[in-house]
Amino acid sequence: MNAQTQRLAVMAAVLVAIAIGFHVLTGSFLTAENLYNIAQQTAVVGIVASGMALIIVARQIDLAVGSLLGAVGVLMAWLQYTQGWSVGASLLAGLAFALVAGMFQGWLSAVIGIPSFVVTLGGLVSFRGAAFLIADGKTQPVTEPWLLALGGGLDGSLGERGSWLLGVALVAVLWGWQVTQRRAQLRAGGVPGDAKHELIKSGLAALAVFGSVAVFNAYKIEGMEQGQGLPLPLVIWVAVVLVLGFIAKHTRFGRYVYAIGGNPDAARLAGIPVRRVLIQLNLLLAALVALAAVVAMARLNAGTNSMGTGMELTVIAAAVIGGVSLAGGSGSVGGTVLGALIIQSIDSGLLLTDVSIGWRMVVLGQVLVAAVVFDRVVQK
Template sequence: MSQSASEPSVGARASTGGGLSRFVRATEVDTRMLGMVGALLVIWLVFHVLSGGIFLTPRNLWNLTVQTSSIAVMATGMVLVIVTRNIDLSVGSILGFTGMAMAALQANILPGMLGFDSPFTWLLTLAAGILVGVAIGGLQGYIIAFMGVPAFIVTLGGLLIWRGGAWWLTSGRTVAPLDDTFRLMGGGATGSLGETWTWILAILACLAVIASLVFARKRRVRFGFPQRPVWAEVTIAAVTTIIILGAALVLNAYEWPSAIARRYAEAAGIEVPEGGLHIGYGVAVPVLIAIVVGIVMTFVTQRTRFGRYVFAIGGNPEAAELAGINTRWVVMKVFMLMGGLAALGAAISTARLNAATNALGTLDELYVIAAAVIGGTSLAGGAGTIIGAMLGALVMQSLQSGMVLLGVDSPLQSIVVGVVLIIAVWIDTVYRRRAA
């Protein structure tokens, strides 16, 4: 009797496990990515409970997205660096140096040439900063790729050189304030899209997701590749659209402070209603920049010859060179790209602070590398995703933001980040061992 009673329960468990396995296979979901999303949700819930219900509020989540932007932008470039079996320890110092250079340019040099409040100041500043970042990355990439000096040594030296260079540019002075248009890249009330444009962007994003699924299915049919079940496609589309629309709802729920809304109404000649003027922030400009960078970098890694070369070099450098790939030039371009993205991260960081300081970007290299590794980029090279790195950046910033809300001391925050990084590398090692 007991044996026959236990058999259905075992069969039910097997059926459940098989159903979950079939679901994962049908939707082609990356299990590591799914695990990272689950870990992120657990982190959010834990901090929400420990903070007394403060963490998962529209205000904190909006600030969390803005704080993640610069790290997420740089993490997309760090993926390619690590995929090629290299490392870049200098990104935080490059951010500090280019940020100080951009601040000095728009505060001390361009006003004398173009006058104050010139509409070209922010554009020339951003272009010059990115060019400086690309030049720095190119210099380091040349030494690594063509002179044969290990990336660890070159970028460790760069960490010291560019941090000292940032101090040297202004003799240690903080440079402020910055151009008003340039400051829009840092977010804030004026540096956000607002409710209407946020909803428009969310709807366009949902349509783009559905269109990409349809086109991907057509391509599979054309080339005779296996198809996902229709229910799996519908499930992916539904979950993705719900996440996008939910994010738009949360970001719009965070409203301008009443004083700022009142000043805006007075300047625009708008009559303030009795209950006050309610204006939602919506998507912040730095978050939009990070999203665009993520989309472009995903396209580069998945749809271009350069991206295929990067992963080929990471998988087997000798075979890639024998196949005719100019591996040295590709590696140099990877570091040039990393330098440009560090400069873009500097623009976001300085615009957000409305100043450039010598401490800008300190320890950012730790967070960027950790974000890439947590996101599934293997330190052994050859494997990594852009979306994973950006999610990793969100995980890192969530940990830091949550610990700040709980009043955790800064040294303990560094300890937690270090432990998380070690655990992420250990998980990657275990995963690769089992996959082999």
């Protein structure tokens, strides 16, 4: 078991301990309803954190993701409600706005050479201002049923049958990919991993998937005969993590990102187009922010200028807690899932124990500090 796997195992154990501890204190933390709500609430942060992981791996940072999410969400809602645009056109406009913002920030950082911290710090303030200017500070409601379903709620889930079908399909894909990788290693003359270890990993993956499906199917809204099943925000989040995880591990672009994070100068001398890769990374994160803005807007049934406030720190904390090193060059997209769930579980548990918002902010801030300290200890 390598260091990265060991760190993820520790984080998984921490998550389990947090859940059990809060359930002992409240008696309601591990209920199907609360776990369903945590999954929905974590999805927006998780989607952005998966992209932030690659940004940090490449020794960059983005402090503007929360403000950009707010600006994009308000823009899409404003175009629908005030300007009368169709839903599809407004979503494309929001995506275009995010991509232009990502291109601009990436160009300033990668080409002009301004540190990403400074560039995105300016973006944090500017995009929040843009969120106010777009709709004059007014909340913009959205009413399209299929769009609202993307945020979860009564109609925003797959239901029991759909959830089981997706769970079986996901496990089949994970197992099939593992077998394919093992055969590829054998054909290449490499030494595959220990078969017993891989079987344990496969079993744990299946247990996690089917266990999640069973829990979410057990959550029934009053008056409904069937369980809710997997919420759509969670499905979107899982899809994003799987796609980005594949890109990070099995594509040239992913190898370039890790090479740049390990040593940017050596990567440049090796012929890696560092500037282009960094701009592409910013565009990828911008697209994920636009997707997260759609989910957040659907959850709120509106676009507000306060969407995403303070989210940048939560996203960075989720990536660091999930094993991404602030020094760059190491970490995984999958680890952000654990990081995001740990943060949301702590917040939800403190809320259930009637801890005030002030103390919750204090605790979550110190969780970020603890994650950085843990990262430094691991590096040493």
